[in-house]
Amino acid sequence: MPPKLERFVSPGKGNGLRAAVRVKRGELVYCAPPLACCVSNKVSRDVCHHCFSRRETLLRCSQCKMARYCNITCQKQAWSGHKRECKCLQSLLPRIPTDSVRLAARLLFALVCFSLLMKDPKMLYTLEEHESHLSSMSEHKKQGMAQLASMLELYLQQEVPYPAQEVMSALPPSLREPFSLIAKMTCNCFTISDGELQEIGVGLYPSLSLLNHDCRPNCVMVFVGTKLQLRAVRDINPEEELTISYIETLSLTEDRQRQLEDQYHFTCRCQHCDSQDKDRLMLSGHESTWRLLKEALPRLEGLKTESDWQALLEGCSHLLSTVVGDVPDENLYKLRITDMAVDASIHLGHWEEAVGYGEKTLPVYRQYYPDPHPVHGVQLMRVGKLQHYLEHIEDALDTFKQAYQIIKLTHGDDHPMTSDLRIKMEECRSEMVQQSSSSH
Structure with a gap:
């Protein structure tokens, strides 16, 4: 099937995605599994760490005491991704690293195991192309990133010495350095939500990080488990830019703009912001x-x-x-x-x-x-x-x-x-x- 979207340079915004064909309202534009993902700490007892479904009772990993699964099947399917993480989690017990540290580690393990991911021809946007926005970050935010980066190094100590050291050196320079890796991830990861739009995890979907923001976007993202689906909410013409909203849009223009500046380091100039049409x-x-x-x-x-x-x-x-x-x-x-x-x-x-x-x-x-x-x-x-x-x-x-x-x-x-x-x-x-x- 020919792709419905393509990369382009969006005027004033840098990289973006646009429709390659006419897209109808309600149409599925793109669907992608995550390159890496993890369940959020705050719901880690209620959500299966493999399929991300909510359950009343979950089996707990007997070694790290953190990962939980629906059943033996989910546990077995998760093991190839969990086995390295499991040792790292055990080494830090009873401390639990933050979501972004666990996601960064899972990403590195995925790259270590499948370094071919770096060269996937279907990927519109590779990880090393991602922006870290370090130059526009406040000192306070950089300090926070530095703490996360040292936590990541401490967390990885168990696993990185033996299999990964030589693979790490084969990774692109921008991914070897924990500080820039964490910075890239915080700007480019997506919150994974359940059907009721409650946060259940975080994931990296590199190609969809190209989507630019609009406070009245023409597409929305929903999740089925960890798979991200991008759907059009208006009819979209060929070559028209595809946009999503990075934030909850039901707030005043100045609040939306402040949040976008703070979190994503840009000033929104969308029509909804320029007209401030709903503020009154x-x-x-x-x-x-x-x-x-x-x-x-x-x-x-x-x-x-x-x-x-x-x-x-x-x-x-x-x-x-x-x-x-x-x-x-x-x-x-x-x-x-x-x-x-x-x-x-x-x-x-x-x-x-x-x-x-x-x-x-x-x-x-x-x-x-x-x-x-x-x-x-x-x-x-x-x-x-x-x-x-x-x-x-x-x-x-x-x-x-x-x-x-x-x-x-x-x-x-x-x-x-x-x-x-x-x-x-x-x-x-x-x-x-x-x-x-x-x-x-």
Whole structure:
């Protein structure tokens, strides 16, 4: 099959990817397994380290005590990638290295075992071409990188002396040096998320690191296990640049720009930033009142991090009831607090409250995500499940239908999320038939 994308030099941005043919909305543009990946430390007890599925119970590697697997099959399939890492993890017990150190080590082991990866003709962008952005990094950030690099060297001590030393010397110079390797990785790795868009890992997909950012992109990325899929969310003409968003776009222009500068070292000049078209809506309402919401956010986020759901729900509902008429639902800070109230209500099993807060967010999400977007689809799905649980069957069917229209485009027809939605809609339809026949 001819490729749908190609490398090119994007004016003002350097390397980029563009469509080689006409691409339709919802079409799969590219699909890639990672060159290296690892489960995030914060979910390492809940996610299989081979297939990245969430499970209630996982088998633990008896040697390093960290890696966990669905079953013996996953454990056996993971062993070729895990055996070197296993020794390194044992040597540092009880300390666990950071995600970026573990990812860098896994990358080196992959290169050591399959140095042919460096010369894969299908790869649009090789690792040594990746930017490290060291020249534009602050001193503070460089110090952080240096600490990670020395942690990487310490971590690799177990394994690098014997098989890898000569292979390391055969690697391109930019990959031999731990400091520049870590810097390249932090700018070019992708967060791997599950169907609900929760972070489960990090991975390197070298060719897709060529994609440039836009705050209203024409493509989105979703994962099936560790495989990354790039899908178009608008029709794209031949030679048009393919873009994704590097960050969560539902924030003010200045906040998006600050985050992109800080994390990716560039100033965004996309049309969405230049026009600042949604900022006024995000700050709608009486400023003196929404400032209270903005100032309360860090405290509420702290409660969420600590999983103090009771205090979080009380804090959110108190604030939301005090600002009722003064701040519309479209206000960004009100939306964030309403979203936290949904989370807290779900964790506490307060379903009626959860659905009430959730339904308030849906018209707002529709305004902020004019193109099909996974975040919008997942929000609809959450609310639909709550409505279904509370037996608001007609509402649930309507919400599931809206979610399906988005998810089939962003995730594709054969994604588990899309199948799940089809099942949910079918359940609602058959329940409605039962209800109408029992009422006659």
